[in-house]
Amino acid sequence: MTAVLTRVGLALGLPVVLVAVWWFASAGSTDFFFPPLRTIVEVFGPTWFGERLVDDVLPSLGRLAAGYAAALVLGVGLGVLIGSNRWVRAVTEPVLEFLRAIPPPVLVPVLMLVAGIGNGMKILVIISGCVWPILLNTVAGVRAVDGVLEDTCRTYRIRGTLRWRHLVLRSASPQIVTGARQALSVGIILMVISEMFAASSGLGFTVIQFKDGFQIPEMWSGVILLGLLGVLLSMLFRVVEHQVLSWYHGSRTAQKER
Amino acid sequence: ACGSDEGQSPNAGEADKVTVGVIPILDVAPIYLGVEKGFFEKRNIDVTLEQAEGGAAIVPAVVSGQYQFGFSNIVSLLLAHSEGLPVKMVSNGNNSTGVDGEDFAALMVSADSPIETAADLEGRTVAANTLQNIVDTAVRASVRKAGGDPTKVKFTALPFPEQPAALASGQVDAVFVVEPFQQAVLGQGGRTIASSYVDTAPNLTVASYFTSQRILSENPELVKRFTQAMQESLSYANGHPDEARAIIGSYTNIARDVVARVTLPKWPAEVNRDSVQRVADLALEDGLLKEPAKVGDLLP
Amino acid sequence: MLTVDGLGKVYASHGRRVEAIGDLSFEVETGSFVCIVGPSGCGKTTLLRCCAGLLPPTSGTVTLSGSPVTGPPEGLAVVFQEYGRSLFPWLRVADNVDLPLRAAGVDRAERRRLVDEALDAVGLGDAHRAYPWQLSGGMQQRVAIARAIAYQPRVLLMDEPFAAVDAQTRADLEDLVRSVWQRLGVTLVFVTHDIDEAVYLGQRVIMLTSSPTRVAEDLTIDLPDERDQLTTRGDPRFTELRGRVYAQIQKAKLEGKAR
Amino acid sequence: MLTVDGLGKVYASHGRRVEAIGDLSFEVETGSFVCIVGPSGCGKTTLLRCCAGLLPPTSGTVTLSGSPVTGPPEGLAVVFQEYGRSLFPWLRVADNVDLPLRAAGVDRAERRRLVDEALDAVGLGDAHRAYPWQLSGGMQQRVAIARAIAYQPRVLLMDEPFAAVDAQTRADLEDLVRSVWQRLGVTLVFVTHDIDEAVYLGQRVIMLTSSPTRVAEDLTIDLPDERDQLTTRGDPRFTELRGRVYAQIQKAKLEGKAR
Amino acid sequence: MNALLGLAGLLGFGLLLEVAPRVGLVPERYFPPTSTILGELAGQVGERAFWVAVGDTVLTWLLGLAIAVALGVVVGVAIGSVPLVRAATSSTIEFLRPIPSVALIPLVVVLHGSTITSTLILVVYAAFWQVLVQVLHGVADIDPVARDTARSYRLDRWARVRYLTWPTALPYVVTGVRLAATVALILTITGELVIGSPGLGQLIATARQSGAVPAMYALIVVTGVFGVLANVVTRAAERRALHWHPSMRAEVPA
């Protein structure tokens, strides 16, 4: 019980302090661009818990989910392919690094030509950014498969799908999860970026609209919403990770204790 | 250019260093030209021109004192002003040509489009570079004028450079483009269905130069000199379109043959106050503004 | 019959060249139990990996029942020296034992029986649902052994399988291996650096020199087939054979130093 | 004098409670050589970590030369069971041995001498510039031993230090440890699960029961101080003592099972 | 060998983008073939403005990266070494990390306008998290046996950081730097593009606003080349700094 309280206390302590500092430091603010936190909190509800939730927030999240899922499939698939073949890796690495370095905002016009200006384009933008951390981590994970396990599979003639499922993917999964986690924060950023260019609704679009319309407290409430969203998704992620990687965390702890 | 001499700074000492935030588009040719011609220097103003992405970024920079002056379309300024930002117009920016079918900006459709007039846009999608701003306000004005219901038109935000391709591939039904993208759409066979800036108001002031209330109260005399220099620049540009075209090539990447073809805006020295009021009324009607703007406080 | 003929292996990587095995030849009769001893780093693991078809030799060949070994042959199981790394940490103990049987297409009921039997045999009947990392080193090693037993191989290669277990457990496992060998009629090659263990377990002990590795001696262990920890180790013949091996290794070591 | 008084250790983590040590008390005279044997998992490593001040006991105390041990005391060296993980992979062999000396502020020339001597003593005189991971397991363990020797500790704790080395090297290292002990007059606590080794090495053998751990017997080894692998192990008294320990452990094990 | 294969990969990619518009697979007007882009690039290379922009971009990028790495390492080691601090900060880090750096654009513009400083802040903010998270993982990865070894030999705090914490965290730091290098580059260009601070991004924006498609692609190619260079450099650094690490040992096939 006390352990739970300690954990909750540790998790909430600093955020509470920081929010309090912000609250009081901004209380009398007359700076147009740094409104009092109070004002921001006041506009938060009316701004987001109305039509906007359905019209802007949910579609954005839907696109994020679609893009993220596609990036996961693509990244893991390509990562396994590239990671398990030295030649493919050598040939593709510079091209991948080249593509990775191109900022998504300059990619948007190109993607528009390919996928139009609808949801397809925005999902592609999200994929184009999310795929890299997943891909690179998968490649690294697949390369790091333990040699003894590899030999074990060979001698026991564990091949084909059984090998992919029980050796390659599982042993790469901690790295894949690391990549997937990074991709999540990248995904939120790209959700915003994808709505910066060709949109008429969406969470990112709305925040930018607030910025351009000089509705600064509303804009801040959007930034906070994005942060909260990040926390929420990362908590969700942790739950999933706990399921997928319980063996990993267990074995790590065991190793440390031994 | 008239009456500019009387404001010439008597104190020939140190020049006032001034940064002006501009957007790399045709509209700001006069200030580039003015700087080159020495209209600012002779009033003891040392101008640095900073290119920013759009008016929305320039407004905060001017308010925070990063820039002393900035260039922005009037709807952005109306919005900023209505939200309580201390901005003040100091000079005209640029106006539509006022000639229907021959403006520097146009509402356009592709060659094979069934759309004939702006009224046909009901239920269709129009691309605008930003929403809740001057472009969609102007397009709605065209729809109204053609007898359509502007609330039935859907807008999607799309930067000007992407619009020609989006139109060609049928992703949007119409675009509202400025030069040089008007040339690009024409090049792919597009048709103009309305000159929305012309439809909005006669000789509409599209954009203007502005400053912050702080600069205005701390250094009204500098603002006055800047206004005079700007006015001289505007008039000069208006009178010397070839020189304006030449200078456009220096701060943009627009191909030389395109620069030769584009329709230039008009650059009158004075703000068309009625047109600003008219835009403010439309913005109120369209819901951009929640209450009537105090246009008088914003105007120079 | 497992035949090792003129086997040589050179590792060359990072500009470093190690001749792990010089020139090795020996035969292992089908169904026999051969122990291999040799100093640390003499190439025992390397030899085993070549026999398993996991490592291509630099020279020479390995033949199993007449056909050359180029990849892991069917019906072969290996218990690796690095037991900790040869179990799948994401699979429970029972699933670890089960996986090779699934790969071999054994049906579910049969698999279940084999897994239960094997885990019981190594004394882990109650650890089915544990993860390998929840077990001690010795227990992990026993899981690896259970996996090999359940697989019912025709050839079983074991690489220092008891290095991590305590004396008592070790004795139990030694007896287990012998009984499995007798029951299944498997061909067993057992690598160890414990001389007593080699003499106690095998029908033959092959002693290797330190690298470049050759066969120093191939000793037949003429102890009775029925062995147990107390009487066998007390047998004077056991002491004698053990002394032979010690002396041989001492000699090999001195030669190695002289070279 | 190292005094362990009423020592108990309970691991409680993840809702799991393991009583690793029940109630242990014994004393180790300054300069004496004590071996500790006990079944796997009985808490030998836990005991050593408490003695080294690396782990706070749940109950009881450890006292070294009169002062209670709360953190690692000066002049103490530990050779860890997981030799592979106690060497720094980013440092070369010589630097691994050197590091504690640098931390202790020994001057360069002296350090150099100590490192050279220690590596020579463990037979790794030519491995100075290798990285630990370029060595076989047995060689790595010897590096860890060399590091402890070079440090010239007053108290040396060794946790199954020879588990990974072959029989011959093991014999050599056993003799090395005895000679270091005699030369430096260090207080030596040596954990092993090899009964022969414990009897061969120590002046006393402390036998532990399986958990919750207590002292099963504390046996004085009255073999002459001059020992060598052949004569000592052949000595009938050796066989007798060895038998005593075996019997005791067997007993403890049966008791453990009965409980 | 690998370098040659990589070059072949790049050449193949270039060829693909040359052929696709030529055979009409994609509209040539918006997808100029590689040769056109390279031709345009050759033209740009001759101009001073191009090199000034490259200088600005590289400066912002490397400076931002350096600040982010230094900050990430120091903060990471400090937080990671004290379990209590680690526990107390983790929720805050989880909150701040996903706040999109693009959401900060209005903020930095207010503070610093369309200057390099604005972009720099974005770059540091985005890259910092990459390094920090990696360093935190790295510090948490210290082997307990190694830590006990250091303690039992009484290495002092500084020696522990120098000989234990730092080498353990180093592989993670290197990964962090690799990730951060790309993120920093992307944010540099994006910042210049959106905020309008001087650099390649601004040239890209100008090219876009002018409808100069090949010029825009030429500049994008330059960004990509920077990305490849960054990878080459960090890879080489990795090989030197981590030659002892298992991943590097396995680099050469057995």
Ligand SMILES: Nc1ncnc2c1ncn2[C@@H]1O[C@H](COP(=O)(O)OP(=O)(O)OP(=O)(O)O)[C@@H](O)[C@H]1O
């Ligand atoms: N992958 C490798 N690359 C380079 N050298 C290697 C490799 N594997 C083993 N060696 C070297 O080959 C020699 C033989 O190694 P091997 O592992 O076969 O010895 P071993 O007899 O099994 O030793 P141990 O008793 O310690 O397990 C050693 O010198 C070792 O350093």
Ligand SMILES: Nc1ncnc2c1ncn2[C@@H]1O[C@H](COP(=O)(O)OP(=O)(O)OP(=O)(O)O)[C@@H](O)[C@H]1O
């Ligand atoms: N950090 C820990 N957390 C929980 N339980 C532990 C921890 N360390 C050891 N144990 C448990 O305490 C008991 C004693 O462990 P310890 O490592 O001291 O045994 P040991 O005698 O050294 O065994 P071995 O001979 O295998 O090295 C075991 O049951 C073990 O599972």
Ligand SMILES: O=[N+]([O-])[O-]
């Ligand atoms: O300045 N304009 O937004 O056209």
Ligand SMILES: [Mg+2]
């Ligand atoms: Mg081996």
Ligand SMILES: [Mg+2]
């Ligand atoms: Mg132990």
